[in-house]
Every structure is written in structure tokens, then in C-alpha cells.
Amino acid sequence: MIYSVRMRAAQGAAHEDGGRHISGAERLVSRDQIGALTQSMVERAFSHSRGQTDFINITVEAVATENIRRLELLPMTTVAAADVSAGRAAAKAALAAAGVKSPAADAGMERLLALKDSMRGAMLICGVTGQRLDGTDGRGIRVSRMDIDDQNRFAAWLEKRGFTGIHIREAVVLATKVAAASGVIAELCWSDDPEYTAGYVASASGYMRFPQLKPYGVMQGGRLFFIRPETNITELMHYLETQPVLVVTPEEAE
Ligand code: WAQ
Ligand code: MG
Ligand code: MG
Ligand code: MG
Structure with a gap:
């Protein structure tokens, strides 16, 4: 049996009572890991750069192992750009290459930039029109029940390529689950952690x-999932929120 362990932390009040999102995390672990993991999640919530946490929710839930889907980690590349505006232009080009229409990419990016503060989840955006499709307003859709299959092999694989830190580790696992959804064309993300300026565009062809x-210093961040117009939104949300996924680190060519 494995367990979905999920943490969300907010400031001022619980998320559902209007609290400000501070931190979240989701893992799939064995029973003997739950104690240490939940302790580290509490510590992480209390020491977050987005501010003081007043509310922490940790959920532990058994997941039936026969339902787990295994997905290969997306290939990862880094694209250098001189500054933020060059980075955003390059990200828009990557979205276009993945099949997101340019007005949709523009509208989506404007929605991210218009956020007063970050949401706890992602916005589902039509990849043709830029229309918001999830109808969850300030909450967003939280992708959950995913993890890497082998933490040590994954850490070694990332380190060998110069990818360091928890942001990358968590982001590429999430992006691999999201990109495998049949209705998803591509994802755009940047962090809501003020010290973390990096972001990515991911699609089935890779994580850029x-x-x-x-x-630097900005607390607005978020995620946009660009969706094919004919997608069944209820099924997509169900996959994103509840389908257990273990991401498999690629085999090394010796
Ligand atoms: N499901 C849906 N949306 C989420 C989730 C989730 N599980 N976790 C975070 N978000 C949304 C939410 O709106 C956050 O405000 C926003 O994304 C940013 O979350 O290659 O660290 O965890 O160097 O701050 C990307 C670049 C790092 C990594 C992303 O995002 C790299 C990051 P954060
Ligand atoms: Mg995160
Ligand atoms: Mg897809
Ligand atoms: Mg964050």
C-alpha cells in the first residue's frame, strides 16, 4: 500500500476561508516514510519565504497500488535568455511550438500577471481562445497524487545534469503528469516563491x-494548463487531482 501525503499552508486563515496561499506539497510514500515526511512538511510550511503560516492542512490517504500509472520523466532542457522579457518571449515561442495559439498564450500570461497574489492551484486555459475553463476562481486545480518512483536514482540523474534544488525536482514530476493528460497541450509555470525566478514550458515533447x-522578489507566480477545446474538463480535473502517477527516471546510457 502507498499513501498520498498532501500539505497546504496559508496565512491569515484556511485557504477556503480566504487565507493567502503560502506553501503546498504532494508526495506518494510508503507507510514507514509518513512520520518523517509530515514533520518535514510542517517545517517547510513554517519556514517559507512567502511569509508566516497560520494554517496547515496535511492529508494522508491510502492509494490502491493497482491504479498507479507509470510515466517516463520528460526530457529537460534549459533555455538561456538575457532578462525577464526575453525569457517570457522565449516561453511564448515554446508555447506556440507546442500548439498553443498566440492569442491564448498572450491572454494566459496576462492572467498570471494580473494575479494579486498566487493561487494554490493552476488555471485551465483554452489553448485556442485563452478563455478560463476550470471555473474555480481564486482556488485553481491542484495536481496531486504524483511522485518519482526512486528518489535516489532521480536525485543522481538530476545532479549529473546540473539540476539542483527542490523546485526543479517537484516541478518536473508535476509537469510530467500534466503533459500526459490527453487534453493538455502545454503548461506554463513560474514560481510564487520570491527568491525563485525560474519557470518552464512543458508539453509531451519535453520540459523547457x-x-x-x-x-527577483516578486510573489506572484502560478500555473496555466493550456487545453484542447474539445476536452472533457470534468475528466481532466479528475485525472489531475486523483490519478496516482509514479514518474520513472530514464535509464542511463552507460
Ligand atoms: N497543482 C497545481 N498548481 C500548483 C501546484 C500543484 N500541485 N503546486 C503549485 N501550483 C501553482 C500555484 O498556483 C503556485 O502558486 C504556483 O503553481 C507556483 O508554485 O526548472 O516552484 O511550487 O527551475 O512555487 C518552476 C521552475 C518552479 C523549476 C515552480 O512553483 C526549474 C515552483 P511553486
Ligand atoms: Mg511547489
Ligand atoms: Mg498532453
Ligand atoms: Mg511556491
């Missing part, structure tokens, strides 16, 4: 990192 998608 951009070291600067927002200025």
Missing part, C-alpha cells in the same frame, strides 16, 4: 526551463 520568467 527558463531561468528568468519573473523579477
